[in-house]
Amino acid sequence: MDKKTVSFKWKNYRVKEQNRHRIMTLSHAEFIRRFLLHVLPSGFHRIRHYGLTANTGRKKNLGKARQLLNVNEPIIPFDKALSSEAKSHEPTPTFVCPCCGAGMIVTDVLLHLYLPRAPPLLLN
Secondary structure: OOOOEEEEEEEOOOOOOOOOEEEEEEEHHHHHHHHHOOOOOOOOOOOOOOHHHOHHHHHHHHHHHHHHHOOOOOOOOHHHHHHHHHHHHOOOOOEEOOOOOOEEOOOOOOOOOOOOOOOOOOOO
């Protein structure tokens, strides 16, 4: 880094040779702009699982993959199956106290005073 530019090493995955590492030099503003493209806004969560292991179709997709690979579904021991059934009948608290871990009871729900803002209108 100097007064006007930032240089950094990056890996070019399109090149299949030994010298895949390159050095890029950018202005400070361009470096910060590119860096901030990787920062998520507050309130957003990074999604790490997609494809076969995505939550929306995991059971169906993994079942189809097992069928195509001719692999049997794993067998759960009888003891664990019983313990998981027993747990499913017990109500689990939705909200848990961060201090003691006890279940919290919802006594009132406060509505927002203001509705979420709409996106700004684009003037042509």
